[in-house]
Amino acid sequence: MxxxxxxxxxxxxxxxxxxxxxxxxxxxxxxxxxxxxxxxxxxxxxxxxxxxxxxxxxxxxxxxxxxxxxxxxxxxxxxxxxxxxxxxxxxxxxxxxxxxxxxxxxxxxWTRTDLNAPVAGGATCLRFEAVKMAAFEIHMLKRAGAEADYSQDVCRRAAVWYQQADDSRREALLASIMAGMPGAFDRYDVAGLREALQAxxxxxxxxxxxxxxxxxxxxxxxxxxxxxxxxxxxxxxxxxxxxxxxxxxxxxxxxxxxxxxxxxxxxxxxxxxxxxxxxxxxxxxxxxxxxxxxxxxxxxxxxxxxxxxxxxxxxxxxxxxxxxxxxxxxxxxxxxxxxxxxxxxxxxxxxxxxxxxxxxxxxxxxxxxxxxxxxxxxxxxxxxxxxxx
Structure with a gap:
């Protein structure tokens, strides 16, 4: 190898x-x-x-x-x-x-919701959090039908996360989701991503x-x-x-x-x-x-x-x-x-x-x-x- x-x-x-x-x-x-x-x-x-x-x-x-x-x-x-x-x-x-x-x-x-999730010993890792992704799709992106892609429990916890998150945490979530595009020339805000998805x-x-x-x-x-x-x-x-x-x-x-x-x-x-x-x-x-x-x-x-x-x-x-x-x-x-x-x-x-x-x-x-x-x-x-x- x-x-x-x-x-x-x-x-x-x-x-x-x-x-x-x-x-x-x-x-x-x-x-x-x-x-x-x-x-x-x-x-x-x-x-x-x-x-x-x-x-x-x-x-x-x-x-x-x-x-x-x-x-x-x-x-x-x-x-x-x-x-x-x-x-x-x-x-x-x-x-x-x-x-x-x-x-x-x-x-x-590649798509992640956290770029610096803590792991044992003080290191960090990439993480995909189902609850945060659901919060993004359902409450930030407001994608029609997104709830059907997640369990009721995840949807419930996603609503709680969104209600408790301030603007900085929501912006950090968007930035994490966008980070999986190294070398790409497009970065989207919520409105831009919504428009791109229409294509x-x-x-x-x-x-x-x-x-x-x-x-x-x-x-x-x-x-x-x-x-x-x-x-x-x-x-x-x-x-x-x-x-x-x-x-x-x-x-x-x-x-x-x-x-x-x-x-x-x-x-x-x-x-x-x-x-x-x-x-x-x-x-x-x-x-x-x-x-x-x-x-x-x-x-x-x-x-x-x-x-x-x-x-x-x-x-x-x-x-x-x-x-x-x-x-x-x-x-x-x-x-x-x-x-x-x-x-x-x-x-x-x-x-x-x-x-x-x-x-x-x-x-x-x-x-x-x-x-x-x-x-x-x-x-x-x-x-x-x-x-x-």
Missing amino acids: IESWRWYGEFDTISLQEVAQTGARGIVTALHEIPYGEIWPQAAIETRKAQVEAAGFDWVVVESLPIHERIKRGEGDLTQLFANYRQSMVNLAAAGVHTICYNFMPLLD YAGIDRTVLRANYNRFLQEVGPTADDLGMRLCVHQDDPPRDILGLPRIVSSGEDLDWVLNAYDSPSNGVTLCAGSLGANPINDVPAIAARVAERIHFVHLRNVRKDPDGAFEEATHLDDDTDMVALIRVILAEEARRRAEGRLDHNIPFRPDHGHHMLSDLGRDLIPGYPLIGRLRGLAELRGVIRALSS
């Missing part, structure tokens, strides 16, 4: 020199400064690659080459947007970067799947021709939110994705945390089910509450059996080696992490601290070494 590290380029206050001290060998990054839908220029890609390599790393995965919202909505003439996406793929391949992680989540990427009116699970299928048919042949690997990230959280459908949340969803464009180039970013946030998902079993098409892995763990809340745990603790999951990945690597494949090693990164120690005083991207991820990488490295022995 290739030890990798997500780095946000000029948006990241963690330097590549600091990342080098973690022992990671690969960098996972993107051109976050380029607006969604525009072509990634060859020169910009080469500049980023040279920057990564000068620090002693390989650029192993693009995370992400974003999909424009109009493609997700199937809105209007999409010819130029698809052409731009394909050209960015061509430019990346020319630079020797062949793995692209992306997602098909409508409007928002998705009438788009249900069936329509969103059809739009996703069109994307795969448009870019899949280019990936085949270039020898590229497209790998979809699961929804985070793996449930409908804000009235928007989520269609990459389970093993059955991944089966649909892989069958929609049945090619080795169409694969999966196996995210243990995203899948693990849904109690019905057996993450090691899902990994075994799609193992042949796993191109990239995010390893993190979550602790779930009965009401639908969850928070980031340390990497080896709580609800997902990380040892069992890594065993599945190592077995797939062994299978690929036995086939004689040169690309048998699968890149992974320690995903998210607790903000702890000196990171608590740094201006860091939420969920992406230095020390918390270093701890996770060290723990995962130990599991991998032991299972490989």
